[in-house]
Structure formats: C-alpha cells, structure tokens
Amino acid sequence: xxxxxxxxxxEITWSVMIxxxxxxxxxxxxxxxxxxxxxxxxxxxxxxxxxxxxxxAFVFLLFAPLPLLVHLGHxxxxxxxxxxPNFQSAMAGFGFIYTAYLIVVTLEIWFVMREAFIxxxxxxxxxxxxxxRIILLGNLHSDEHTREADHRIxxxxxxxxxxxxxxxxxxxxxxxxxxxxxxxxxTPLMLIIFIFSAIVSGISILVFHYMVISKINRWKVDxxxxxxxxKYLWGFMIIAVSLELLEVMSVAYxxxxxxxxxxxxxxxxxxxxxxxxxxxxxxxxxxxxxxxxALFNLRLKISNALVFIASTMLLVQVILMRWNVIIGGxxxxxxxxxxxxxxxxxFEKEGVATAVVxxxxxxxxxxxxxxxxxxxxxxxxxxxxx
Amino acid sequence: xxxxxxxxxxxxxxxxxxxxxxxxxPEGVVLVDQEHCVGCGYCVQACPYGTRFINPETHTADxxxxxxxxxxxxxxxACVEACPVGARIFGNVKDPESDISRVLxxxxxxxxxxxxxxxxxxxxxxxxxxxx
Numbered sequence: 001x002x003x004x005x006x007x008x009x010x011e012i013t014w015s016v017m018i019x020x021x022x023x024x025x026x027x028x029x030x031x032x033x034x035x036x037x038x039x040x041x042x043x044x045x046x047x048x049x050x051x052x053x054x055x056x057a058f059v060f061l062l063f064a065p066l067p068l069l070v071h072l073g074h075x076x077x078x079x080x081x082x083x084x085p086n087f088q089s090a091m092a093g094f095g096f097i098y099t100a101y102l103i104v105v106t107l108e109i110w111f112v113m114r115e116a117f118i119x120x121x122x123x124x125x126x127x128x129x130x131x132x133r134i135i136l137l138g139n140l141h142s143d144e145h146t147r148e149a150d151h152r153i154x155x156x157x158x159x160x161x162x163x164x165x166x167x168x169x170x171x172x173x174x175x176x177x178x179x180x181x182x183x184x185x186x187t188p189l190m191l192i193i194f195i196f197s198a199i200v201s202g203i204s205i206l207v208f209h210y211m212v213i214s215k216i217n218r219w220k221v222d223x224x225x226x227x228x229x230x231k232y233l234w235g236f237m238i239i240a241v242s243l244e245l246l247e248v249m250s251v252a253y254x255x256x257x258x259x260x261x262x263x264x265x266x267x268x269x270x271x272x273x274x275x276x277x278x279x280x281x282x283x284x285x286x287x288x289x290x291x292x293x294a295l296f297n298l299r300l301k302i303s304n305a306l307v308f309i310a311s312t313m314l315l316v317q318v319i320l321m322r323w324n325v326i327i328g329g330x331x332x333x334x335x336x337x338x339x340x341x342x343x344x345x346x347f348e349k350e351g352v353a354t355a356v357v358x359x360x361x362x363x364x365x366x367x368x369x370x371x372x373x374x375x376x377x378x379x380x381x382x383x384x385x386x
Numbered sequence: 387x388x389x390x391x392x393x394x395x396x397x398x399x400x401x402x403x404x405x406x407x408x409x410x411x412p413e414g415v416v417l418v419d420q421e422h423c424v425g426c427g428y429c430v431q432a433c434p435y436g437t438r439f440i441n442p443e444t445h446t447a448d449x450x451x452x453x454x455x456x457x458x459x460x461x462x463x464a465c466v467e468a469c470p471v472g473a474r475i476f477g478n479v480k481d482p483e484s485d486i487s488r489v490l491x492x493x494x495x496x497x498x499x500x501x502x503x504x505x506x507x508x509x510x511x512x513x514x515x516x517x518x
Contacts, residue, residue, distance in 0.1 A: 006389075006436035013427035013440055073425015073445030080405040080424055091404035091428050180502050181398060181434035334436040 003338025012330040012342050017071040017350045019322045020358060022172045022194065023201065024064045026318060029169040030202010031057040032105070032161055037232075039112070039158035046229070048222040049210055052375040054112060056206060057165075058105050059362045059369060065098065066358050071350060090175040097171060101164040108157035110135070111150045116373040118142050128372060169198045176325065183258030183336075184265065184329040189247045196240035201318035203233045207311035209363075211304070219376075223300055227293065230307040234290035237314060241283045244321065261336045269331050269339055274324045282317035286310035387513070390465065391416060391437040391450035392498065392506030399429035399438060399447075408447065414507060415452045423447050434499050435506075452476075479507075 001010065035053035038046040046053075069075040082095035110117075118140050121132035133140070170191045176182075177190025207229050214221045248266070251259055266274055289310040293303050331339050345351040369375065393416045399408050400416060407423035410416050418429075423446035430438045430447060441448035453463035457476075461467070466474040477486035489495075495509040 008430070008436050008439040013430045068426075071426070073427075073440060074423070077405075077422070077424045080407075080422060084406050084422070086401075086403055086406040088401045089404040089428070091402065091426065094404070175428075179398075179402075179432055181432055330431075334434060 001338065001340050003333065004335045005333040005338040005340050006335060009330075009333050009340055012327065012340065014071075014326055014330060015342070015350050016344050016352060016355045017067040019319070019326050020355050021064065021067040021071075022169065022198075022326075023319055023322050024060055024067065024359070024362075025169045025172060026194070026198030026201045026322075027205050028057050028060045028064060028202070029165040029195065029198040030200065030204075031060065031206055032165045032202070033199050034203055034206055034229075034232075036158045036162050039108075039155055040162070043228070045224045045227075048225045048377055049206055049229075051112060051116075052210065053206055054105070054109060055369055055375050056209070056362075056366060057202075058109050059366045061098075061102055061105055062365070063358065063362045066361075067355070068094075070354060070358070090171055090178060093167075093171050097164070097168050101161065101168050104157055104161045104164055108154055108161060111154040111157065113373055114150050115142060115147065120373050131372070166195050170195050176329070181334060182329045182332070183251075183262060184332060185325065187247050187251075189243055190325075193240065193243045193247065196236060196243060197318050197321055199236045200233065200240050200314055203229055203236065204311040204314040204318070207233065207307060208315060209366075211308050211311075221304065223304075226304055226307055230290055230293040230303070230310070233307070233311065233314065234287070234294050237283070237286060237290065237317075241279070241287070245279075258336065261332055265328060265332055265339070269341070270324055270328045273320060274328065278317060278320040278324055282313045282320060286313045286317065289313075387510075388465075389435060389437065389498070390508060391452070392435055392504065392508040393452060395505035395507055396503060398432040398434065398502075398504060402428045402432040404428060411454070413457070415454050415457070416449075417451055417454060418447050418449065420444055420446050420448075434502050434504060 031053045034046060035050055035057060037043045038050035038053075065078075069078060072078060079095075081092060082099075085092040085095065087093075114136065117132045117136050121129050121136060121140055123129070173191035173194030176185040176194075177187050179185050207226065211221060211226070213219075248262075251262060286309075289306040292298065293306045293310075298306070327342055331342065333339065347353050366375075393410075393414060395410075395414070397408075397410065397416050400410055403423075404426060405422060405424055407419045408416065408429050409419065425440060425445045425447065427440055427447070430440060433449075438447055438449045440446070453461070453465075456463060462476050463474075466476045475486050475489055477484035479486055479490065481487060489511070490509060493511045495511050496513040496515070497506050497509065498513075500506070
C-alpha cells in the first residue's frame with residue numbers, strides 16, 4: 001500500500017474471475033466473427049475452420065457465465081438479474097443478451113451442422129446415434145432443398161449473431177467505460193477497445209488451436225486459411241492496439257486532474273505488465289511477425305511459424321490488457337492519492353487454479369464435440385478417426 | 387477527515403445495481419437489500435467515495451446506512467451521537483427550522499466530488515480540499 005487508501009480499498013473486489021470473464025466472451029466474439037466472415041461474407045479461404053470457429057464460439061459461450069457464478073457472493077440468486085432487472089444498470093443486460101445470443105448460436109450450429117448430425121445419426125455407436133437423432137428432433141431428411149434452406153437460415157443467423165456478439169462483449173467494455181468513479185476505466189473508447197481486442201483474441205485462439213490440433217494429428221494445415229487469418233489478425237491487432245494507445249495518449253495529452261494518478265499507476269504499479277509486457281513485448285513483436293507474414297513471400301514453414309508465435313503472443317497480450325484494465329483500475333485509491341496492491345492466490349475460490357480449470361474445460365468439451373461430429377473438413381476428420 | 391456514505395440524491399450505486407438491491411428510501415437514505423443482493427460488487431466499483439464494500443460475512447454489498455434502524459425511531463445516527471464535540475449535525479433538510487437547514491443557510495459548505503453529478507447529501511463545513 002502506498003499513499004492514502006480508503007479502508008474499503010485494501011482488498012480489491014474484482015479479481016481473477018472478472019479478468020477471465022471478458023477474456024472468454026472475447027474469445028466467443030472473435031471466433032464468431034471468423035465464422036461469420038465465411039458464412040455471411042463468403043470468405044472462402046476460411047472454410048477449413050468455419051465450422052470449428054462456430055463450435056468454438058458455442059463451447060466458450062457455454063462456459064462464459066462460470067467465472068461470474070464463481071465470483072458472485074450469492075450465485076444462487078444469479079437469476080435475480082433476469083427476474084428483477086434494473087435496466088439502468090449496464091450489467092442487467094447480461095442475462096438477456098447472453099440468453100438471446102446463446103439461442104442464436106445454438107440454432108446456427110444446428111443448421112450449419114445438420115448434415116453432420118444426420119451422418120452421425122446413421123453411423124457409429126448406438127448412444128451417439130440416439131443423441132444425434134434427439135438433436136435433429138427426429139428429422140433425418142436431407143436433399144438439395146433442405147440443404148439450401150439450412151444454408152439460408154444459417155446465413156441469416158450468422159448475420160444476426162454479429163451485432164449480438166459485439167453486444168455481448170461490448171457491454172462489458174461499456175460497463176467499465178461508463179464508471180465515472182474510476183479514471184482508469186472511464187472512457188467512451190472502452191467499449192470499442194474491448195470489441196476489437198476480443199476479435200484479436202478470437203482469431204488468435206483459433207489459429208493456436210487449429211495449428212496445435214493439426215500438429216498433434218499430423219494434418220497439413222490449410223495454408224491459404226492460415227495466411228488469411230494472419231492478415232486478418234494483423235489488421236485487427238493494429239486497430240485494437242492503436243485504440244488502446246490512443247486512449248492513454250489522449251489522457252496524457254489533456255493532462256486533466258486524473259492524469260497525475262494515472263501517470264503514477266502506469267509508471268509505477270503497472271510499468272512491467274502494461275508498458276513492458278502488454279505493449280513492448282506482446283504487441284510490438286507480434287506486429288512485426290504478422291507484418292512479415294502479410295507483406296513478404298515467405299516459405300510456408302516460416303510463415304506458419306510466424307503466425308503461430310504471433311497468435312500465441314497476442315493471446316497473452318489480450319489477457320494482459322484485461323488484467324491491466326481491471327486490476328490496474330482497482331489498484332488506484334478513489335482518494336486519487338494512493339495505491340493498494342494485489343497478488344492473486346493460487347487455490348482460493350477466485351484463484352489462479354480455478355481460472356485454469358474453467359479455461360481448460362471448453363477445450364475438453366470441444367474435443368468431445370469433435371468426436372461426436374467432425375469440426376474440420378472430411379479429409380482431416382478421416383485422418384482423426386483413423 | 388472521516389467520511390461516511392454520502393447518500394447521494396443521484397447515486398451511481400443505485401443506478402448500477404443490476405438486480406435493484408440498492409435503493410433510495412423515501413427519507414433519502416441509500417440502502418442495500420441484503421436478501422436480494424447477489425454480491426457482484428458493481429456498486430463497490432461505482433461509488434466514487436470508496437464507501438462501499440463486500441461484507442465478508444454476508445457476501446453482499448454493505449455500507450453506512452445512516453443508522454436507518456435508529457433514525458426511523460427518531461434517534462440520531464450513532465456517529466452523530468458519539469461525536470464529543472458536536473461536529474456532526476443530522477436532520478431533515480426539508481424542515482427549514484431544523485439545525486441542519488439553519489447551518490446550511492448560514493455557513494459555507496463543500497461537497498466531495500460534486501463534478502461527478504452524484505448530488506451528495508453530506509455537507510462539509512470548513513473542508514480543506516487538501517484532504518479530499
């Protein structure tokens with residue numbers, strides 16, 4: 001503790017779980033945007049991972065409320081947010097936005113993967129065939145007309161889902177940005193910053209996951225797809241990091257009253273995690289790696305390695321951004337004359353171990369999903385089943 | 387300088403509570419419904435004065451209640467009662483004859499962070515801005 005800190009501020013209220021929550025919803029939004037780039041905008045180069053992106057968005061969405069439930073003092077009262085919502089509160093939107101978006105993504109999965117479910121309903125172990133039939137509501141009919149209808153409806157749902165994905169993650173940014181009590185959070189840019197960094201994290205997790213799965217199963221990655229993802233990632237990270245820098249530079253230039261304490265925060269408590277790690281290491285290096293991929297004609301192995309390393313680093317960059325925003329804002333006392341400190345516990349209720357478990361679960365479910373119906377084009381799925 | 391909850395007229399904590407557990411009583415006291423609060427902590431973050439906290443026993447938001455259980459029985463808040471030098475004055479600002487109304491008419495007073503638009507209802511006389 002340094003300076004003058006109010007007694008209630010010695011322990012911070014929003015810790016690891018609240019850092020994890022926007023990270024997961026960011027992965028959802030980003031993965032969904034990638035899926036929509038194919039399903040809505042017809043970016044054919046993303047076809048190899050389109051289904052995988054949608055499934056990833058769905059699975060991460062299922063686990064998104066988990067950090068919140070762990071954080072709540074009374075999780076058994078969680079549904080109060082939908083039973084007695086206070087619509088003046090940005091947080092009250094969560095229940096409705098989440099539910100609506102979950103319905104849209106579930107329906108889109110159903111229509112996009114109906115053919116795959118039908119294939120599962122007619123082959124494989126009996127329990128899985130039964131599960132597929134239940135999912136299909138007993139309708140195994142498929143012809144040219146049904147496929148065309150499925151495609152049209154899926155396209156509509158994908159288009160509908162884009163603003164909902166932005167809303168699901170954007171409201172979190174708004175939740176922070178609208179709090180006038182905290183000068184580190186209070187900016188109209190926070191909503192936009194969160195959305196663009198979400199897209200960065202979503203593309204990064206897809207690249208990371210796709211390349212790891214391909215390596216483990218000895219598949220050849222689709223080069224056009226990886227190259228395209230690398231270019232999209234480069235573009236979105238430029239926007240995201242520029243916005244993050246713009247926000248702090250704007251405060252630094254204006255030199256309003258809060259700059260005195262924010263300056264101390266940046267150059268003190270957050271120097272290594274914010275200045276050194278978030279920007280100098282995990283933003284600048286991926287920028288150059290992805291620039292090389294986008295601008296030069298490199299050998300495939302080198303290009304893939306650059307994109308993989310950059311994606312991994314950007315995954316770290318985004319979690320650092322969430323950490324620096326959420327934890328950093330609480331390190332400053334509202335007296336604007338002091339700082340508290342925070343070190344996460346490992347085995348606490350809201351500790352690092354809990355976060356690791358919650359973050360790992362979606363990958364496990366995604367694996368089981370893939371065992372149920374293939375999430376990659378058939379030639380790669382055959383390799384897996386063999 | 388001791389600070390209590392300002393029981394703001396346009397309180398941010400009432401605005402941000404997602405379940406409506408924080409509310410303003412008819413008397414103007416900002417309270418928390420401990421049976422309804424989910425313990426999300428949004429109000430703790432929203433309060434510009436650092437007066438709220440998550441009670442480690444009830445796992446809900448908590449703060450100064452202006453001794454609501456006392457003032458509704460015609461008593462004064464405990465802090466007002468306890469002050470040995472009478473530095474705290476409590477009363478009905480809508481009653482022009484009350485001590486508080488008289489003091490606010492006669493003395494210059496300051497609010498804490500008025501620029502945030504919270505309309506705090508705690509008035510400070512002779513406040514040295516150095517300690518705000």
